[in-house]
Amino acid sequence: xxxxxxxxxxxxxLGPKRRNLEVSGVEIPGLxxxxxxxxxxxxxxxxxxxxxxxxxxxxxxxxxxxxxGFLEIGADGRxxxxxxxxxxxxxxxxxxxxxxxxxxxxELVAQHDSIDAAEHRxxxxxxxxLEAQIRAAS
Numbered sequence: 001x002x003x004x005x006x007x008x009x010x011x012x013x014l015g016p017k018r019r020n021l022e023v024s025g026v027e028i029p030g031l032x033x034x035x036x037x038x039x040x041x042x043x044x045x046x047x048x049x050x051x052x053x054x055x056x057x058x059x060x061x062x063x064x065x066x067x068x069g070f071l072e073i074g075a076d077g078r079x080x081x082x083x084x085x086x087x088x089x090x091x092x093x094x095x096x097x098x099x100x101x102x103x104x105x106x107e108l109v110a111q112h113d114s115i116d117a118a119e120h121r122x123x124x125x126x127x128x129x130l131e132a133q134i135r136a137a138s
Contacts, residue, residue, distance in 0.1 A: 003039035007078045010053065010064060010086055017064060017086040026055040026079060028071050029132070035071065043075045048083055050128030052136045063089050065136035067129050085129070092137040101130040 005024055010017040025038045029051025048069045055062055069083030104127045111119070 003077055006037065006039050006041075008055065009078070009080045010066070011080060011082050012086050013084065017088070021055070021057065023055045023057065026053065026081075028053055028081060029066070030071070037071075037073060037079055039077060041073050041077070041079075043073050045070060045072045047071075048081060050125065050132045052132055053081060053086075063136040065089075065092060065129070065132040067132075068125065087133060087136065089136045092133045094134060094137045097130045097133040097137075101127065101134070104130060 005022045006026070008021040008023050008026055009019050011019075025036060028035045028037065029049050031047050031049060034051075035046070048066060048071050050067050051065075053064045053066050065087045066081065067084040067086070069081065072080045072082065074080070104123055108120075108123050108127065111123075
């Protein structure tokens, strides 16, 4: 029998951001772009990159900024987004995120010759997280 909704969990190490939501679908930031998940999706696991998770909760469109992690779609149709961090749009200080993004972008430009791989990865991850916050709050 075809389902009309999915159960959605957004989980972080600090606890659930959302749990047991009934949604018609969800969009998640993946390695190769946005992933759309609808009811009866095939089970799988894939990485999540910093970005914005989008879904409808009743008549309300919800946007949550997420850090890196994993998406798991279970055989029972449950969708779990397991990420290092997540912020609801009303929890985001856009001004502070924009200021931090300018600083991070400046560091990336200034260190184009002498930056090591670990430092570069840290700055790029931070850049993605800040951009996700700005997009989620817009």
